[in-house]
Amino acid sequence: MSVDLSQFIPSFLEESFEGLELMESGLLNLQPGDNETIHSIFRAAHSIKGGAGTFGFDSVTDFTHLVETLLDEMRDGRREVTNADTEILLESVDCMRLLIEAARDESDYDTEKVAQTSSRLAQTLGNEQLTSDENVSVDKVGSESATGFNIKFVPEHSLAKTGNDPLFLFSALAELGSLTIHANTNELPALMDIDAQELYLSWQLTLIGEVDEEEVKEIFEWVEDECLLELTPIDNKLPQEKTENEPTFQQENTTAPAIDETTPQIQESQIAAANPKSADEKATVSKTKAKTEVGSIRVGVDKVDSLINLVGELVITQSMLSELGNDFVMEKVERLNSGLEQLLQNTKELQESVMRIRMLPISFAFSRFPRLVHDLAVKTGKAMELVIKGEQTELDKTVMEQIGDPLVHLVRNAADHGIEASDIRVAQGKPEKGTISLDAYHQGGNIVIEINDDGAGINRESVLAKAVDKGLIDANATLTDSQVYDLLFEPGFSTAAEITDISGRGVGMDVVKRNIQALGGRIQVESTLGKGSTFKVNLPLTLAILDGQLVKVGSETYIIPLIAIVESLQIDNKLINRVSGDMVLYRLRDDNVPVLPIYQLFDLETECIEIDNALLVVVEADGQKVGLMVDDLLAQQQVVIKSLKDNYQQVAGISGATILGDGSVAMILDIPGMISMALEKAQYAQKFKNGGDSVKAEVCI
C-alpha cells in the first residue's frame, strides 16, 4: 500500500484544463521567435505529462510526450514555428483534452482522432524518436544478483559542495543488506592544511545480501561523476545459511526501502490500509467523481480574508446586541438602534462579499472564442479577427456557465452570416479582414455582452420576405426595424440561403433567445445594412439575488423583477379601452397594452377591483407588453431567490419566492409565464365562446 494520492486528482484535472487553455491561447497568438510563449506552452504540457504519469493516466502521458517533444524542439530553436506545426499542436490540445476527460470519467474517447493526430505528430517529429525510449527499460532486467559487493568509494574533495553526504549514502546502503565500513584516512592532510569544507576521506565498504548491482549503483547515482566507484561482486564463498536466512527480509526491504524505524506510525497505517485496499480505492474513485461534478471555484485569498474579517465584525455586533438585551431598559434604545444599524451594515457587506466569491471575470467564458474564430476563419475561408474587450468584467459563475453556448452560437452566426468574403469586403471599401468583437460591461446592476461584427448587416427585406414565406407574418404587415430583427429569433427561422455546417446545426436563434431568457436576460439586435450588426445580451449579475419591485394585491405582496418593468403609472380613465368580453386595453402612447389584473389571475380577494383606482405596472417579455393591475406599489429592494420547486412545487406564473423583512413569504412573478398564461386564458375563452355559438347554431338547424 502506498501513500494515497488520489485526493489530488481533481486539482490535477483542474490544473490540466487550465493548462490546456493556456496552451491554446498561446498557440493562437504564437509569433515566430516568441520564446516566452513557447516556454509557457511547453511548461503547461510538461506539467500535464508529469501529473498524468503519477496518476497512471498512461494514454495522456504517452500522447503528451509527443507534444512535449515537438515543443521542446521549438523551444531549443531546433525547429521553426510554422503554421502547419501550430495547427497540429492545436489539434493535439483537443486530443489531450479528450484523453484527460476520458481518464477523468473512465470513459471511451475518439480513438481515431487521437491516433490520427498522434501519427501526424510522430511524422512531424520524424520517427526516430519513438523507438529510443523503449530500450531503457529493457537493459535493467539483465543485471545480475550477487551475494554482495565490495565497494571502493573515493569521493572528490568537493563532494559536500553539491549537498551530498556520504553518511546518508551509507545508511541507504545499509538498508539493502549488512554493511561494514572502513574509512581510509591516508589522504587526511595535516591539521594546518585542512579545509573544513573539503572531504579527504575514502571508504572501503562491504555489503552482504542478495542485492542487484543496479540497486547499489542507483544509490551512488547522484555522485558517480564526483567519485571513484568500484563495485566487485562477492562470490559464493560466504556461508550459505546467511543468504538463506536473509531472502524474505531482503525482499521486503527492497520493495519498500522507504520505511525505517523513525516513521513507525506510517508503516502501521500503511499496513492497516493495505487490507481493505480494493474497497478503499473504490471509495476514493467515487468520491473523486462526485467532486468533479460538484465543481469548484478558485477564490482569491483577499476575498476569503475580507469574509473572515466581516464575520468577525458580525460576531462583535452580535455580542454587543445580546449584552444589550440582557437587562434592557428604555434608556438604551439609542444604543440598540445603532447596534441594529451596524448589524444591517455588516449583513449587507457580508452579502456582497459572499456574492463576490461566485463572481468570476468573464474572460473564463471568452477564452474559448479566439480558437473558435480561428477555426471558423479556416473553415469559411474568410479573413477575420476577434477583438475582446472588458474581459475583467465579473459575472456569476452559474450565469457564466450557461451563457457560453448562446454566445458561441452568436459568434458563429456573426462569422457565418455577418462577415463577408474578402473580395466582397474589398469591393465595398472595407478592410479585407473582418472584425468580430466581444465586449462586456456593467450597466445598472446588469451585465451587457455585445457581439459585434463589421459585416453585411441584416437585410430587412430578405428577412421580411423569408418571414412571409414561412408564414410567420402577414404579407401586408408593417413592422418596425426592431420587430423585423425579432423575427430572427422565431422558431424555424434561418436567413442563410443554405444551412451551413457552421451556424445551422439545428440549434436556432430561438434557442439562443430562450436560453438567455431562462437566465432572466434579454437580447436586442441593432444592425446597419453594409456596416454590420450588434447583438446585445443583457443579463442579471447573479441568479441568486434579484432587484425587485414589491407590489400589493389584496393582502398579498408580490415581487416583480425590475428588469421586466417598462414603467409604472397611475391609470388615466380616458385611456381605458374595453374591447369585447373581459379584455381591457390601455392606450400607452402608440401602443395598446392589454391589462392583466393580478387578483383575477391568482383568484385573490381585494377591494381594489375597479381599474380606475388601481395602478398599472407595464412589463415586457418576449417583445409583448402587458399592464399588470396592482393595488399599490411598495418598496424596491433586492431579494434572495428561494426555489419554489425545491421547497414546494412549480407553480404557473411564479418563478420563485423570497422571505421579506417581516418574515412573511412573497412570491416572485414569472413575467413571461404570466403573459403566456393570460394569452392561453384569452384563447380558451375565445374558443369556448365560439364553441358555444356553433352548438347553438347546430341546435337551430
Place this chain on the structure above:
Amino acid sequence: MTKVLVVDDSNSIRDMVSFTLKSAGYQTVEAKDGREGLSKAQMDGFDLVISDVNMPNMDGISLCTELRKLAAFKFTPILMLTTESSTDMKMRGKAAGATGWLVKPFNPEKLLATIKRVVK
C-alpha cells in the same frame, strides 16, 4: 524536524510532493516558482530543497545556482524534480550545484526512498 522547501509551478505536483513528505514526518514549505523559492530560502533555513526544472520567472537550474551562492545553502542538498531524464539535463543540474535529481512521473515511495540518500 527535517524541513523541506518544495518548489514547483504545478499546484498538484507541489501538493503531492508536500503531502507525501508530510505523511512521512517531514515539515514542508511550498513555493510556486524559483523566484518565490529563493526569497523563502533567504528568509529561512532548509534541510532539503526539491525543485522542478521548468518554471516561469526563475527556472530550477537558476534557483540552484542562486541558492549555492547563499552561505546557508552551500551544503544543503538540492534535488531537481524533472521529467527530462536526459544526461544533458543532469549535467546542467550538476553544473549548477544540484545534489541529484528525481525523475517524474512522481512516485511517493520512490521519492521517500531517494531523499533518504541526502537527508535524515
